[in-house]
Amino acid sequence: MTNEKVATEPNDLGKFFIEHANAGDVDGLVALYEPNAVLEFPPGHVATGHAEIRKVYEQFVAAAPVLSPGRQHPALVSGDLALTASTLTSGEVTVEIARRQGDGSWLWVVDQPSVVS
Template sequence: MQKPFLSATLALILSAGIASTAWAQGHSPAHIHNHAEKGGYRLAQSPTDVAQFTEEYFNNGDFAGLATLYDEDSIFVTPDGVKHRGRTAILAAFKKFREQYSALKGGDMEILSSDTAGLIIVNWRLIGRDGHADASGTGTDVARRRPDGSWAYAVDNPFGVARVAK
């Protein structure tokens, strides 16, 4: 059984050192990597972890966990095109989303990465408090490797090119 972040239609995960078969066989990120921790939180060890931990932390309402996935110069773009920079602004935006939506569900994902940067392309849905999918999109995100070897978002753009194409 696949983890919630990946749908049954997952076609491909490309990531340095990550075997997509391990995730497809139901292993959690902790089984794929020996995760370092900081403040009790697993540190993302790949762009794949960044995307998967986002879903986990959002669904648990764990804003301290979400904070581990962003740096002070990270950018999060909301549907209105506002670019929130830094952990404080990004977490405030996430808190507004969490008030409206009960769950984030990831779908098909493709990751193209080098040793220091990764492009995350992922389909997602936000589930409203009434249980229906109220928002969806294809994120085009950029993750980067930190000096300690963990990964974080440089740019979290959940609406990808859809907003640009309007």
Template sequence: MPADKKPNSRTAMQPDDASRILVTAIEVGDIETIVALYEPDAILFSKSGRAMQGAEAIRQDNLGLIALKPTFTIDFITATVSADGQLATNRMKADLAWTDKEGKEKRGSVDTLEVLRRQADGSWRYVIDDPYGSMRANLERR
């Protein structure tokens, strides 16, 4: 994806839009769009399982990811909305590739568990985002 291309929207009007917008924003380095997808006190988990809370922590963590200049291939996104329509979970499976400092191609994957809340304007924002949520038990055994 060209580095000068911005995501079509910064606003997720469906829960699964948030995952797509987030991936695109990471690829193009649009940190403001990334931060705007989260509620102000949202929690983002690191790969190690450390919980980071708030916009500044989410900004700093994602700047590190943007620096890798990853490209993503989304396998699937599955959204489930609560009966009252106010909360949702996303599960996204995606592969990513980047080049390390030595010029070697690296690959990884994420299998997310995301919790989103419907906002007053009808959009959706992250409350909890664990990029390794579905993989967490296996990561902790290592």
């Protein structure tokens, strides 16, 4: 699968994440991140860069999760950086930092998908 959509707003990334995860689209999930992004998932495990993030999401989608959108909080934007956060239906909170790219789109740089439960 390919990621034809680009995030024109920081919170688009969260919406696209749900779509790609539910479709089992590892390429689409990895495409939401900058090449040297950092992801802490599962909790306590840090993956850096597309290759490591891909391995995490290959295992994640192999479990065939069905994700439901939670409550996405308004993005806090300062120049080319944005803090995004969602409260999942499980009560867990995700927090990410996105950066505006040269073409105006947004990609995650740092992703902490399980902060508080």
